[in-house]
Amino acid sequence: MPVAVYTDGWWAATVTEPLLKVEGLNKRFGAVVASRNLSLDILQGETHALIGPNGAGKSTALAQLAGALRPDAGRIEFAGRDITVLPGHRRARLGLARSFQVTSIFDAFSVEDNVALAAQAHDGHSFRFWLPARRDRRLRRQARSLLARLGLLPQAEVCAGTLAHGEKRQLEVAMALAGRPRLLMLDEPMAGMGSGGTLRMTRLIRELKREVTILLVEHDMDAVFALADRVSVLVYGECIATGTPEQIRRDPLVRRAYLGQG
DSSP, rough: OOOOEHHHHHHHHEEOOEEEEEEEEEEEEEEEEEEEEEEEETTTTOOEEESSSTTTTHHHHHHHHHTSSSSSSSEETTTTTTTTOOOHHHHHHHHHOOSSSSOOTTSSSBHHHHHHHHHHHHHHGGGGGGHHTTHHHHHHHHHHHHHTTTOOGGGGGBBBBSSSSSEEEEEEEHHHHHOOOSEEEEOTTTTTTOHHHHHHHHHHHHHHHTEEEEEEOSSSSHHHHHHSEEEEEEEETTTEEEHHHHHHOOOOOHHHHOOOOO
């Protein structure tokens, strides 16, 4: 985030180097262009929202940032390091964590097991050590601490597959946080939630803003404008505008292309 520095009797704004820097990403699937010369800067400490209509390329962009898809062209830097061709698990070890549009949890495991397993995976252990690791007190303490923060501690011993949809979304965020990320990428965390679940997730993200940089992909514009420090707008895989929520609200190109206003 920008910081203020006092110099020669004046307050001057200085901008930190981006934590994540994306330059000229291109990705095609046959004739479909999913990313078109996509460039993006995510500043340390900010919550940056990525919005756009269905098919704009938001999830494809996140997949490239997370290492699940390799771009056809372009460059991705994280904390000053070129990670363009780095596989996803190595990006995770550097501090990138991602949630998904569709919840990605282990239904047959308990809620606590899911978080402990995510912490163990981040530490670089093979899953075949999972059974003895279930008795690892450090993992259990870490898991329960995260569940308490997300309001899921009462469900710690419950089978994850029996959770309500909103609770599963909360659990997935807990699993992402288990890796102690520097950048948390949330892919439509409010998807499929009612008003109560959306409100709880909005409160959670607002709390997380204090400690981790967030890249938020979300269709709920009320949540986006309430949470984001800056917003980037994708249309047909291309970023057409970046600015504060108020700047994006007023941008005539955004209003025509996305908000449906003349």
